[in-house]
Amino acid sequence: MFQVKTFNAIAPEGMERFEKERYAINESDTPDGIILRSQKLHDYDFPKSVLAVARAGAGTNNIPVAECTEKGIVVFNTPGANANAVKELVLASLLLNVRPILQSVQWLEQQTGPNLEEQVEANKKQFAGHELVGKKLGVIGLGSIGAMIANDAYRLGMEVIGYDPYVSVDTAWSISRRVKRAQEMAEVLTTCDFITIHVPLLDSTKNLISTKELAMMKPSARLFNFSRGEIVDTQAVIQAVETKEIAGFTTDFAQEQLLHHPDVLVLPHLGASTEEAEINCAKMAARTLKRYLETGVIKYSVNFPTVDMSFRSPNRLTVIHQNVPNMLGTISSTIAEFGINIDNMVNRGRDQFAYTLVDVAEEDAAKLQKVADKLTETESIVRVRVIQNPEVLS
Known part of the structure; x- marks a missing residue:
């Protein structure tokens, strides 16, 4: 189950997108994701569990984006929603x-x-x-x-x-x-x-x-x-x-x-102050955060590249790493060491960092976690996740 923490009042039309069977809202101090509006997070001590922050609005000045990037935390906004x-x-x-x-x-x-x-x-x-x-x-x-x-x-x-x-x-x-x-x-x-x-x-x-x-x-x-x-x-x-x-x-x-x-x-900052805009922003923030947590797909991020790939394999590895030469070779060779076949792979870079999705046919979650642990030992790799595809493994 994913843990989501909210700051500010988020329109219920957005929060309804988090199914109760898979998401717990404000029930943990170590959330997987954060969704907020104007709350300032510059003094917030991000738990290591946080994978992403979604802002229900366009501006992200209230979020320490550079710090999040260094920690492998994807920051989303909602361009166009308001x-x-x-x-x-x-x-x-x-x-x-x-x-x-x-x-x-x-x-x-x-x-x-x-x-x-x-x-x-x-x-x-x-x-x-x-x-x-x-x-x-x-x-x-x-x-x-x-x-x-x-x-x-x-x-x-x-x-x-x-x-x-x-x-x-x-x-x-x-x-x-x-x-x-x-x-x-x-x-x-x-x-x-x-x-x-x-x-x-x-x-x-x-x-x-x-x-x-x-x-x-x-x-x-x-x-x-x-x-x-x-x-x-x-x-x-x-x-x-x-x-x-x-x-x-x-x-x-x-x-x-x-x-x-x-x-x-x-004017007293009325630009996005309509009921419709708040609902649209909440829906979009929830949708992008949910998609990232469940599939690793990144869209509308302010600090990482857009990366999308159909998820048809049993499992997926997501790798946030520095944008340096030979990273794809390192990722591929490490996976091969464990005798795992790569079904599909995509990589995109943005400034000093890059993001790679790797879909594998391997169904052994413990084995894949060993791959993730070894990849994490690499100096240029910031964060590795293993995501199971419930539709394939069910």
């Missing part, structure tokens, strides 16, 4: 920037008297706004969220230009051919009326938008950050707004210094 929720909030924010909707409602709430209708008609002209049709939107980062925003903004009548030097093949297919691709970020910054950022927080993207980039934008341009707070240099953007270098800034990440600026709209 994309629609974020997309809708960005589109709503675009509308709030061109139409003074919030201001008009606040004004109306303060009005009194028997001639309310006359007051409204006489004063509504102060809340006249603009339309999005014909305006140019720049999307920096064309992942799941950025691609959806680009497509829907075009359908709203906007001219859309996107920039992403690392766009995936799958995402490229999903983007409308009417969305123009920029070769340089400067093209987006210098030409667009609205610029929205959708990139992960990495060392290379911290303060991606700072003084230099803000100076390139049009004075009438408005900037949106729904990725991570650190993507935009806060002090630089405040300076740019106050000096009218740009027309406005909207962010989903609350910082005290951003509050009370008339041209800054701060």
Whole structure:
């Protein structure tokens, strides 16, 4: 039976995927897997039993990914599961920037008297706004969220230009051919009326938008950050707004210094705060964690490569190891020493580490454990598992 530990409240629609016959939830201090949302694990003492951590959300800044990688713990996230929720909030924010909707409602709430209708008609002209049709939107980062925003903004009548030097093949297919691709970020910054950022927080993207980039934008341009707070240099953007270098800034990440600026709209991190998004993230996190525990297949990991292989043999060996030469030879020769035949094998690398799946016809679990123990003695091998195929062995 697999032991799973949860942090935070995970939507029951996701937890229902863990069958009671095979999974125990929060019944052990030595879990096989962890599923969480925003709980910070940087001070968490990971038991040796932990094989994987699944985050019900896209960002993994609350997880010590580098530490997990060194320990052979696979970290999963749920890219795209909350994309629609974020997309809708960005589109709503675009509308709030061109139409003074919030201001008009606040004004109306303060009005009194028997001639309310006359007051409204006489004063509504102060809340006249603009339309999005014909305006140019720049999307920096064309992942799941950025691609959806680009497509829907075009359908709203906007001219859309996107920039992403690392766009995936799958995402490229999903983007409308009417969305123009920029070769340089400067093209987006210098030409667009609205610029929205959708990139992960990495060392290379911290303060991606700072003084230099803000100076390139049009004075009438408005900037949106729904990725991570650190993507935009806060002090630089405040300076740019106050000096009218740009027309406005909207962010989903609350910082005290951003509050009370008339041209800054701060939202309380509402991007993925929909019931549907929480359910989608929980389902996806549970599905990826469950699949890894049961079959060793990795998909949507932030620290290990995607590795998939049909599981038709009686048993499977999974090997997490350093990405160094001759590892496949070492794994194959060790298995051969025990007289075991390899049915199928796949290997993928990612940066300094790699992952190998080996399917074998051997049914003797004790014998396979001896193979795993010997492989673990190899200096470059981090973790080895033996997974039984219940459908074949039953």
